[in-house]
Amino acid sequence: MKYVSTRNNQIELGFKDVFIKGLSEEGGLFVPKTLEAYNEQDLNDFKKLNYNDLALKILHPFCRDFIDENNLKIIIEKSYSKFREKEVIKITNLENLKLLELYHGPTLAFKDIAMQFIGNLYQYYLNKNKDFLNIIVATSGDTGAAAIDAIKGKKNMNIFVLHPNNKISKVQRKLMTTVSEKNVFNIAIEGNFDDCQNLVKAMFSDLEFSKSINMSGVNSINWARIIAQAVYYFYTYFKINSKKSVSFSVPTGNFGDVFAGYLAKKMGLPIEKLIVATNENDILHRAISNGDYVSKKVQETISPSMDIQLASNFERLIYYINNSNSEITANIMKKIKQNDYKIEKSNLDIIQKDFISESCNEDETLDVIKKNYEESNVILDPHTAVGVGVAKKLSFNDCVVLSTAHPCKFPDATENAINKHENLPEELKHALNKDENFEVLKSDIEEVKNFVKSKT
Numbered sequence: 001m002k003y004v005s006t007r008n009n010q011i012e013l014g015f016k017d018v019f020i021k022g023l024s025e026e027g028g029l030f031v032p033k034t035l036e037a038y039n040e041q042d043l044n045d046f047k048k049l050n051y052n053d054l055a056l057k058i059l060h061p062f063c064r065d066f067i068d069e070n071n072l073k074i075i076i077e078k079s080y081s082k083f084r085e086k087e088v089i090k091i092t093n094l095e096n097l098k099l100l101e102l103y104h105g106p107t108l109a110f111k112d113i114a115m116q117f118i119g120n121l122y123q124y125y126l127n128k129n130k131d132f133l134n135i136i137v138a139t140s141g142d143t144g145a146a147a148i149d150a151i152k153g154k155k156n157m158n159i160f161v162l163h164p165n166n167k168i169s170k171v172q173r174k175l176m177t178t179v180s181e182k183n184v185f186n187i188a189i190e191g192n193f194d195d196c197q198n199l200v201k202a203m204f205s206d207l208e209f210s211k212s213i214n215m216s217g218v219n220s221i222n223w224a225r226i227i228a229q230a231v232y233y234f235y236t237y238f239k240i241n242s243k244k245s246v247s248f249s250v251p252t253g254n255f256g257d258v259f260a261g262y263l264a265k266k267m268g269l270p271i272e273k274l275i276v277a278t279n280e281n282d283i284l285h286r287a288i289s290n291g292d293y294v295s296k297k298v299q300e301t302i303s304p305s306m307d308i309q310l311a312s313n314f315e316r317l318i319y320y321i322n323n324s325n326s327e328i329t330a331n332i333m334k335k336i337k338q339n340d341y342k343i344e345k346s347n348l349d350i351i352q353k354d355f356i357s358e359s360c361n362e363d364e365t366l367d368v369i370k371k372n373y374e375e376s377n378v379i380l381d382p383h384t385a386v387g388v389g390v391a392k393k394l395s396f397n398d399c400v401v402l403s404t405a406h407p408c409k410f411p412d413a414t415e416n417a418i419n420k421h422e423n424l425p426e427e428l429k430h431a432l433n434k435d436e437n438f439e440v441l442k443s444d445i446e447e448v449k450n451f452v453k454s455k456t
């Protein structure tokens with residue numbers, strides 16, 4: 001498969017560049033040049049497969065020029081061997097809704113599913129090429145822990161994670177800072193998530209610096225993460241054995257997870273609607289419901305992994321709804337940068353064929369946690385609660401809600417709603433008592449660069 005950038009589709013690249021670079025030189029995101037949809041017979045053949053075999057079938061066409069089928073199979077099996085569910089994910093009922101539990105990986109959030117996969121993909125690449133990489137990533141909580149678990153102890157790579165000091169949950173922080181492997185570096189930035197993200201972006205665009213340390217990124221724009229997430233949409237559709245098309249409600253921040261659903265739909269999976277569920281940071285809801293794509297100040301909420309204003313992966317959707325026209329996409333991205341973009345009616349009509357959106361504020365989210373505990377004895381994490389609340393608000397009464405994190409990761413939110421919290425699984429409890437290790441740095445690019453340099 002060949003790839004192009006959303007801002008320049010004249011240059012073709014292979015999977016290796018897309019995976020290792022993450023972002024194209026002119027700032028665009030990578031997308032496949034063409035995408036073929038599976039037919040009914042293909043989908044029928046997929047039905048019988050277990051999770052890992054299905055993942056192999058779906059992922060291999062995307063990276064055939066990078067890895068042979070046998071090695072990919074080994075990587076997939078290794079990636080999911082640590083999951084607490086044999087079939088990686090689990091589907092449960094919540095009244096008429098289905099909950100797609102994606103949090104049975106090592107760090108209790110859905111991000112493990114893609115991150116474990118790409119950690120092993122990096123290792124494969126580095127072993128083959130005798131190379132060394134420094135991974136740098138910003139996190140609002142879950143990405144960092146998932147990335148650290150995927151990369152800790154691996155040869156020929158370091159990982160540096162920037163989190164906003166005192167702005168993530170204690171459990172989230174400890175899952176990162178109690179890891180003792182020597183290739184893991186935690187940095188607490190005196191600032192918010194946007195500051196962390198801006199520091200990482202500044203390091204990437206300083207080509208002299210980023211090339212000198214062989215910098216690579218694992219944030220949610222990396223195409224390899226998107227394809228790994230598309231797999232569970234397929235798997236879920238086959239498991240629930242629906243005769244008709246299915247809708248998915250997706251707690252959304254950076255638009256990566258829900259874009260994976262859009263990709264699955266483009267690949268022929270019968271998806272009715274993709275429901276974009278946001279918290280009070282509702283720019284995507286405003287955009288999808290009436291075209292208003294204006295960024296406001298980030299609000300801190302009880303669902304911190306969705307506290308994002310400008311969703312990076314939205315650029316991929318902009319590219320597709322504009323008939324894969326990279327000039328138009330580049331122009332729109334300029335307007336977005338100036339916070340001066342309204343989605344035209346004709347484009348909005350195209351978006352609304354596949355997507356619908358709604359948001360839940362803090363009180364509504366707490367209320368969802370409370371109601372579902374009282375009526376069904378289920379404790380929802382605050383992100384999943386947004387997905388459930390939005391599905392209900394929009395009267396999608398039998399859709400699949402993506403359950404993106406284990407409730408034990410957000411004890412303060414569930415305490416607030418129902419005076420209860422869930423305990424960490426046994427094998428992770430030790431993290432709460434171990435010594436923490438992190439460096440507190442000012443939100444200053446030179447200071448952060450010097451720290452990174454000193455460790456490489």
Ligand SMILES: *Cc1c(COP(=O)(O)O)cnc(C)c1O
Nearest residue numbers: 142253254255256257305404405
């Ligand atoms: C990252 C995250 C989200 C948002 O996913 P995006 O792909 O950024 O839209 C939702 N819930 C949880 C628990 C997360 O960690």
